[in-house]
Each structure stands twice: as C-alpha cells, then as structure tokens.
Amino acid sequence: MKRTNSNALYQISSQYFPGGVNSPVRAFRSVDGTPIFITKGNGAYVTDADDNNYIDFCASWGPLILGHNHKKIKDAVIEAAENGLSFGAPTIQENELAALLIKNNRFVEKIRFVSSGTEAVMSAIRLARGYTKRDKIIKFEGCYHGHADHLLVKAGSGLVTFGSSSSAGVPEAIAKETLVLPLNNKEALIKAFEEHKEEVACVIIEPVPANNGLLLQDKEYLEFVKKIAHENCALVIFDEVISGFRVGFEGAAGYYDIQPDIITYGKIIGGGIPAGCYGSSAKIMSYIAPDGDVYQAGTLSGNPIAMSAGRAALTELLKDGFYEDQQDRTQKFVNKIKHHIDQKGYNIQISTIGSIFWMVYGDQPQIQSPDQISKDASKYFKAIFSKLLQKGVYLGPSGFEVGFVSAAHSDEILDEAANKINTALDEVNIEYNLS
Numbered sequence: 001m002k003r004t005n006s007n008a009l010y011q012i013s014s015q016y017f018p019g020g021v022n023s024p025v026r027a028f029r030s031v032d033g034t035p036i037f038i039t040k041g042n043g044a045y046v047t048d049a050d051d052n053n054y055i056d057f058c059a060s061w062g063p064l065i066l067g068h069n070h071k072k073i074k075d076a077v078i079e080a081a082e083n084g085l086s087f088g089a090p091t092i093q094e095n096e097l098a099a100l101l102i103k104n105n106r107f108v109e110k111i112r113f114v115s116s117g118t119e120a121v122m123s124a125i126r127l128a129r130g131y132t133k134r135d136k137i138i139k140f141e142g143c144y145h146g147h148a149d150h151l152l153v154k155a156g157s158g159l160v161t162f163g164s165s166s167s168a169g170v171p172e173a174i175a176k177e178t179l180v181l182p183l184n185n186k187e188a189l190i191k192a193f194e195e196h197k198e199e200v201a202c203v204i205i206e207p208v209p210a211n212n213g214l215l216l217q218d219k220e221y222l223e224f225v226k227k228i229a230h231e232n233c234a235l236v237i238f239d240e241v242i243s244g245f246r247v248g249f250e251g252a253a254g255y256y257d258i259q260p261d262i263i264t265y266g267k268i269i270g271g272g273i274p275a276g277c278y279g280s281s282a283k284i285m286s287y288i289a290p291d292g293d294v295y296q297a298g299t300l301s302g303n304p305i306a307m308s309a310g311r312a313a314l315t316e317l318l319k320d321g322f323y324e325d326q327q328d329r330t331q332k333f334v335n336k337i338k339h340h341i342d343q344k345g346y347n348i349q350i351s352t353i354g355s356i357f358w359m360v361y362g363d364q365p366q367i368q369s370p371d372q373i374s375k376d377a378s379k380y381f382k383a384i385f386s387k388l389l390q391k392g393v394y395l396g397p398s399g400f401e402v403g404f405v406s407a408a409h410s411d412e413i414l415d416e417a418a419n420k421i422n423t424a425l426d427e428v429n430i431e432y433n434l435s
C-alpha cells in the first residue's frame, strides 16, 4: 500500500505543528507509525492522500454517526452558509437544535451551547461548583473529560488520593482539588465522601466510559454513584460527549434510566462541525450568566453552521428504528468476530454497546476498570492495527480507542470488515500466538 503522499505531507506538517498534528493521538505514536492524511470521506469510507480507501471505524472519534459526507447534513451546511457564517447574536438555528434536543430528552430542561466537548465539561464543572459553593470534584481513573486543567489529573497510589497532574503545566494547586478514584469501586467513593465531607461539588463520570477502552459499568454502580453523591449534597455530572446520541437519542441517561444533575454533550451534536453543550434542570441552569453569577461565554457559541449541521443530524437520529438498526448491525458484526475468536481459541475480547465496539487482547471477559487491561494489550493492538490498515480498515490509532459503527456501515460493508479483522487476527496469531 503506497504511502508516499501521506509521508510527504507529514514531513511538511511536522514543520508546522508539534508532532505534525493538531491533536496528539492523531500522530500514530501509540502504533509506532506516521499518520495517514485523509483527503475525503464518503459513507463508511475514507480516502487518503495516496488514494487508498479504508472502511472507517474512527468516525472522526465519534461524531459521524451517520457516516461521512451525509447528504442532509451537507445540504443543511450549504444552505446555512448562504446567509453568513457567524453573527455573535441569537439565531433561529439555536432555537431549532435546542428544541430537537430538549423535547426529545427527559433529562435536561435547559442547555447552553459551546464549541467543544472540553468546553462543555469545564463549564459544567464550574456550574456544579457555583451551585454547591464547593471546590473539590471527584473523577474516575479511566474516564476522559477533555483537556481542562482540573481534569488532566491522574490517581496517585492508595484508594482515595488527591490527583496529581497528568500534564505538565497543570498547577498542583488545581490538581489537588480533584480526587481521582478507581471505577467500579463503591468502597473508594464511600471513603472519599467520608474524608471530604461537605467539600465535594460534584462527581463526574462517563456513564459509558469509552476513552480507555470500553469499560462498561453496571447500572447498579451508576445508581450508587448518584445515591452517594446526593446523600452528600454533591451533584452528578454525566459526561456524555461520546455516549450522548450514540447509545440512544437520550444517551446513557436514557439507556440506564438514571437522571444525573448535569449532562454534557459534544461530538455527534454538531453533526461533524465543532459544537457541544451542557444541560440541566431549569433551576440549576439559572445559575449561569446572565441569569446567574456563574460566568461562561463564547464568541462562536451556537454558531449557525454548526447548529444547522446538528439539527440535520439529530433529525435523522429521531427516525423510527434508527438506534435498533444501528445496534443490530453492530451486534451481527461483533458476533461474527466473536465466533471466529472462540473457534480459534484466541485470547481476544470484544465488547459492544449500541454502535460502539472495542477489541482487546487479554483473558478478562468483562473489563470495568483500566487495571484489568492486559499489559500486553498495546503490543497486540499495534500488530492488529497495522495488518488492518494494509487491508483497508481504519481504526482509531490507539488500542484504548473504541470503534464506531455508522448508519453508512451496511451489513455488506460490516461483513467485509469482519472478514478482514478475522484474517488480520489469524495473521497476528502466526507471529505472536494469540491463544
């Protein structure tokens, strides 16, 4: 497979950007390679600068639930662009997208649009702090919430620990306001609330943790998170930047039927254009400026192009049977791979929810926290990833990233992809022995 043009473009981009990229995981460092430059996407496929085609499961890291270059979204963007790109004043498009979201979602009454998932989450945290008049937050090891200072924090040692920053440039003073706990561990939550009575503003969790592999939690655990937070007058934030509009129109809140206090959305909500939002009850949202004294603003917030793209996307998602169909196709695809793995006795697990899937080396059947992931997982992922790339299947370039199936991934395309994945596993098995 020719890579000449991508390699040349990477040489150039490396002169302009750190690592040659504008977001670190794109650099292919965790798969020991150099990035492929994408020139276009259509349906389930992307094409690179050397005209290679790939079945794409990265889907721009989740936003493209309808596939690439969806006609309705493209038309909506072009139509909106005819009237100008941004006004910094209220537009009808904001009302329309908000109406779609709020009228079809039992879990938020009011929202505020922003321009990214990170911005949604950092605003939600500020809201929780402003509402509770407390500073500390609890997050979980294995959940990602964007790159704001107080969320780039990792656990130290011990069950309940103050975080230490996971990035240079994050002040320890800020990191120590974040408590980082193990996922799926009630004990740790009990202990944290005992040790920090009346100090914790909120507990933030990805209800479907999908940024460190797919670490599906039990509903009962998620209910416990809410219960103990509320007993301690702390808020619960569901970070649904991935799971929102993905595991159902109402996201994980709807999937598990749990009402959190604040929800954040991103990715899918902009239909592929930068947008995010956070939402809550009308009462909690009344704390946001200009109604309340929690300040949060954005020059390009509610941008009419992004709102139009989001509206076109969400309209499709609301059609009867959309999510059932997504899940059915994904399940068939996953089952086909699972069947092959079982037959061959490979030490590979594949898990799924909605139209998300994740394949990982190891013998642990149900992984619910990062420490259950095999130390060798990355080594095997690298090998599988590179075989798949050669066969024309594009996964996110890290073993900790999940795969996304879109509406454009037909049964036929998924069949072809499953066959290629099964063949790739057979080839990797010859070199590394997967059993």
Ligand SMILES: *Cc1c(COP(=O)(O)O)cnc(C)c1O
Pocket: 116, 117, 118, 119, 121, 144, 145, 146, 147, 206, 211, 239, 240, 241, 242, 266, 267
């Ligand atoms: C992607 C993601 C974010 C950050 O969103 P950006 O748009 O990349 O800033 C936050 N939380 C979760 C759960 C995400 O998956």
